[in-house]
Amino acid sequence: MFEKIIEISILYDFYGQLLTAKQQEILKLYYEDNYSLSEIAEVFTISRQGVHDAVKKAEKALHEYEEKLGLVHKFTATENAISAIDRELEQLIIENIENEKLTARLRDMKDIIDKIND
């Protein structure tokens, strides 16, 4: 279940703006604010089944955007690579702590990575 929430959350971060305002609102209430289907049904004065269908339809749309564009996949691969470099820089800094000139340069590279993640 958690895995699904994370997956939808990432897809939403990338493609959420392509959904309708109502779809965005329903997904936010459901996944971010943990509203139940019945509670969301009350907010929008539609049936519980209607909310269920809207959630499924919005999720399907997000998956279809990823199938077409693959930008989450592309971005995740890049982020994993950057994390690996970040960890290796950290390690090299520790191992070369007496070499101030070198560690300054390594720290500058780590700063560049930190700025990406801001």
Place this chain on the structure above:
Amino acid sequence: MFEKIIEISILYDFYGQLLTAKQQEILKLYYEDNYSLSEIAEVFTISRQGVHDAVKKAEKALHEYEEKLGLVHKFTATENAISAIDRELEQLIIENIENEKLTARLRDMKDIIDKIND
């Protein structure tokens, strides 16, 4: 003019799959294969003005996707950061060429970056 071609080309790489098949085809003929508007008009048996409008409409759609999602901007910032790190690693390898252990580690980091760009 070149700048515009590059801009559309990047936007197309990211969001082209969200355009209709016909829009994709027209943009490809126009920007990749350098067909004139008249030549494209012949292919689709529509007016030259019709092709012109279709190109403008497709370009506008690509720009709107970027306005909504900003993924080209996000990606470009990351790629620039990675390029900066790549250049600095190259430099450090040259400066520390006698230190085989260190340069091996630096090269491993460069390999990770090269793999991203494959």
